[in-house]
Amino acid sequence: MSKRKVHFFSLRYRLMLFMCLACAFVLGLVWIFVTQFTQPLYNRYIYEQLSSQVDTLVGMIESYSEPISTRPFKFANAELNTSFWESVNLAADQGKLNYSNVCIDVADSTLQQVNGVDTLHPCLLHESQSNYSPFTKQNDTKKNGELIQTLRAKVLANGSYHAVIGSSTPQMVVGKVAQNGDYDTYTVIFSTSLARIDEASIVLNQLMPIIFLCLMAFCVIASWLFSRWFTNPLTQLSHATRKLAEGDYSVRVNVPETDEIGLLAADFNHMAGEVSRASQLQRDLLANVSHDLRTPLTLIKGYAETVRDLTGDNPEKRTAQLDVIVDETDRLSTLVNSVMELSKVSCGTDKPERMHFDIVQLCDEVAQRYDGICAQNNYTLDLQLPNNSCNVYADPAMMERVLHNLLGNAMHHIGSDHIFILRAIPKDNIIVRIEVEDHGNGIAKDDLPYIFDRYYRSRSDSGKVGTGLGLSITKAILQSHGFRFGVDSTEGEGTCFWFEASDLT
Numbered sequence: 001m002s003k004r005k006v007h008f009f010s011l012r013y014r015l016m017l018f019m020c021l022a023c024a025f026v027l028g029l030v031w032i033f034v035t036q037f038t039q040p041l042y043n044r045y046i047y048e049q050l051s052s053q054v055d056t057l058v059g060m061i062e063s064y065s066e067p068i069s070t071r072p073f074k075f076a077n078a079e080l081n082t083s084f085w086e087s088v089n090l091a092a093d094q095g096k097l098n099y100s101n102v103c104i105d106v107a108d109s110t111l112q113q114v115n116g117v118d119t120l121h122p123c124l125l126h127e128s129q130s131n132y133s134p135f136t137k138q139n140d141t142k143k144n145g146e147l148i149q150t151l152r153a154k155v156l157a158n159g160s161y162h163a164v165i166g167s168s169t170p171q172m173v174v175g176k177v178a179q180n181g182d183y184d185t186y187t188v189i190f191s192t193s194l195a196r197i198d199e200a201s202i203v204l205n206q207l208m209p210i211i212f213l214c215l216m217a218f219c220v221i222a223s224w225l226f227s228r229w230f231t232n233p234l235t236q237l238s239h240a241t242r243k244l245a246e247g248d249y250s251v252r253v254n255v256p257e258t259d260e261i262g263l264l265a266a267d268f269n270h271m272a273g274e275v276s277r278a279s280q281l282q283r284d285l286l287a288n289v290s291h292d293l294r295t296p297l298t299l300i301k302g303y304a305e306t307v308r309d310l311t312g313d314n315p316e317k318r319t320a321q322l323d324v325i326v327d328e329t330d331r332l333s334t335l336v337n338s339v340m341e342l343s344k345v346s347c348g349t350d351k352p353e354r355m356h357f358d359i360v361q362l363c364d365e366v367a368q369r370y371d372g373i374c375a376q377n378n379y380t381l382d383l384q385l386p387n388n389s390c391n392v393y394a395d396p397a398m399m400e401r402v403l404h405n406l407l408g409n410a411m412h413h414i415g416s417d418h419i420f421i422l423r424a425i426p427k428d429n430i431i432v433r434i435e436v437e438d439h440g441n442g443i444a445k446d447d448l449p450y451i452f453d454r455y456y457r458s459r460s461d462s463g464k465v466g467t468g469l470g471l472s473i474t475k476a477i478l479q480s481h482g483f484r485f486g487v488d489s490t491e492g493e494g495t496c497f498w499f500e501a502s503d504l505t
Contacts, residue, residue, distance in 0.1 A: 015223070015227040015230060015231070016220075016223045016224055019219065019222075019226065019227070020216070020219055020220055020223055023216065023223070024216060027211075028212075031208045034208060035204060035205050035208060038204065043172065046194065047172060047174060049192075050162075050172060050174040050191075050192060051174050053102070053190050054189075056091070057088065057104075057106075058176050058178040058188050060084075060088060060091065061106075061180050061186055061188070062178055062180065062181075064081075064084055064180065064181075066183075067181075067183035068080070068084045068085070068114070068183075069114045069115070071110060071112065078108065078112070078113075078114045085115060099119050100119060101192055102117065102119055102192050103116070103117065103119070103123035103124070103125045103126065103171075103192070104117040104118075104188075104189070104190055105125050105143065105148055105151075105152075105187075105188075105189040106187070106189075107148075107152045107186065107187045107189075108184050108185070108186055109156070109184055109186070111149055111152045111153060111156070111187075112144055113143040113148070114186065120171070120191065122169065123191070124147065124169070124171050124191065125147065125151070125173070125189065125191050126148060127145045147165070151189055152175075152189070154175075155175035155188075155189060156187050159177050160176045161176075162174040162175070165191075169193065171191045171193050172191060172192055172194055173190070174190050174191075175187055175188060175190070233253070234261065236253050236254075236255065236265075237268055240268065240272070241268070249272060249275055249276035249279055250276070252269050252272060253265040253268055253269060277450070277453075296329070296331045297328075299325070300325050300328050303322070303325050304325060352395035352398055352480055353395050353397075354393050354481075354505075355394075355396065356391050356392070356393055357392065357394075357396050358389040359391070359394075359399065359434065360385050360386060360388075360389055360432075361389065362400060362403070363383070363385055363403065363424055363434070364383065364385060366400055366403045366404060366407065367407075373411070377418075378418055379411065379419075379420070380419045382419055382420070382421040383422055384422070384423035385422075385423070385424050386424060386425075390424060390426050391503050392432060392501040393502065393504060393505050394481050394483075398477045398480075399477075399501070401477065402474050402477050403422075403436075405470040405471065406436035407422065408470065409436075409470055409471065410437065410440075411438075413438050413440035414438055414440055415438060415439030415440045415441075416439075419439060420436070420437065420438045420439075421435070421437040421438075422436055423437070430502050432501050433498055433499075434498060434499055435497070435498045436498075437494060437495070437496040437497075438494050438495055438496075439493070440494055442490050442493055442494055442495055443487070443489040443491070445491075451471060451487055452472060452474070452475040452485075452487075453472060471497075483499050483501055483502070484499065484500045485497075486498060
């Protein structure tokens with residue numbers, strides 16, 4: 001057997017290619033998201049955090065019933081409401097405000113700072129390199145540079161404002177207007193650094209090609225191993241199928257998995273066993289049918305030649321020899337008819353014509369036809385039938401054929417007591433069990449599973465005249481009706497064939 005090459009577009013390579021492409025696609029998406037969306041998403045997150053902090057401080061200013069500061073002269077320092085700013089610091093201690101790594105600026109309507117916090121290094125708002133917190137009691141530092149003045153004006157003009165300022169050390173700025181009752185209008189501005197995320201994006205851009213190549217190499221190796229493991233049972237099945245096609249019916253596939261491929265392998269092994277048995281049955285058919293055909297054909301030819309050459313003028317011998325020819329021709333006709341009948345029933349050409357009838361009455365009628373042969377051979381057919389009728393829904397003609405096959409088989413294997421039994425046992429209102437029993441030699445346990453197979457004969461039947469199709473026809477008829485059937489046998493005691501007919505439509 002030549003070994004077939006595995007083509008590039010085989011299942012294994014297609015599976016491997018799919019896994020590699022899927023891995024490359026996922027890694028590409030990760031690369032794009034990491035390098036292109038990290039900074040925008042981070043900026044949005046920082047904006048939402050700063051906006052929440054701004055809203056908290058604005059809410060405290062707007063809900064305060066007293067002025068939070070006063071400015072007696074336009075350019076004089078504001079006089080702070082100590083009680084309010086202490087409450088702001090208390091809110092920070094409670095976690096409502098976050099002073100960590102932020103720069104906070106609060107200015108009044110003159111665009112002059114009222115108070116602020118610097119924990120950010122450096123703070124672009126206040127152009128400060130030093131850190132201090134929390135809010136001071138008095139504004140004693142100069143926090144009114146050109147940049148913060150511009151930002152305060154934009155916030156006061158628009159009601160809210162946000163932007164990213166700075167180039168080397170970019171910072172996010174969010175500002176809103178707060179109305180302190182009828183006292184004054186204030187601008188509240190928060191800022192924090194964005195420099196770290198820029199640095200992280202640069203590092204990720206440098207690392208992603210290396211990560212992509214390493215993961216792709218791992219994916220190629222893993223997909224190659226996985227595709228080999230996944231397709232190995234299929235490869236075994238393919239090789240076993242070719243061996244089976246070449247006539248090696250002993251081939252089996254050893255796949256221990258219990259998944260779908262394991263089930264496929266188990267089905268293949270079952271199929272191989274059935275094919276092997278069918279091949280054996282075919283050989284038995286050739287042997288049995290050739291034997292059954294050879295004898296009558298030899299007799300027909302021999303007696304025909306005798307009539308032609310020797311006894312043609314002797315009416316008495318000619319008639320006897322012609323009777324032999326007729327009998328052997330009948331045997332051939334019986335064999336051919338059995339084969340045709342089995343073929344029609346098995347393939348569904350002859351479908352059951354069901355009707356409701358009394359199967360007990362049918363058993364009685366069939367049994368009467370055996371009175372003559374029983375009397376001739378000193379046999380006894382023991383009828384064990386109930387007194388009441390038992391209706392079933394089936395084809396009467398087919399059920400009659402089943403009874404004839406089973407009774408003929410029992411008579412063929414009748415025991416030394418010359419008794420065979422036909423009984424009907426009502427199991428309930430709709431099911432009747434029919435049994436045909438003989439007291440012959442019985443059937444070996446090894447033969448029982450195959451006794452209904454076509455052309456099969458047990459070893460004890462070897463050499464006997466017969467087609468070997470009677471029980472196969474019985475099986476096909478009962479299966480077409482959906483009736484349960486079987487055989488119970490003990491060697492040396494006898495055999496009981498049975499089936500259960502029902503009245504279900």
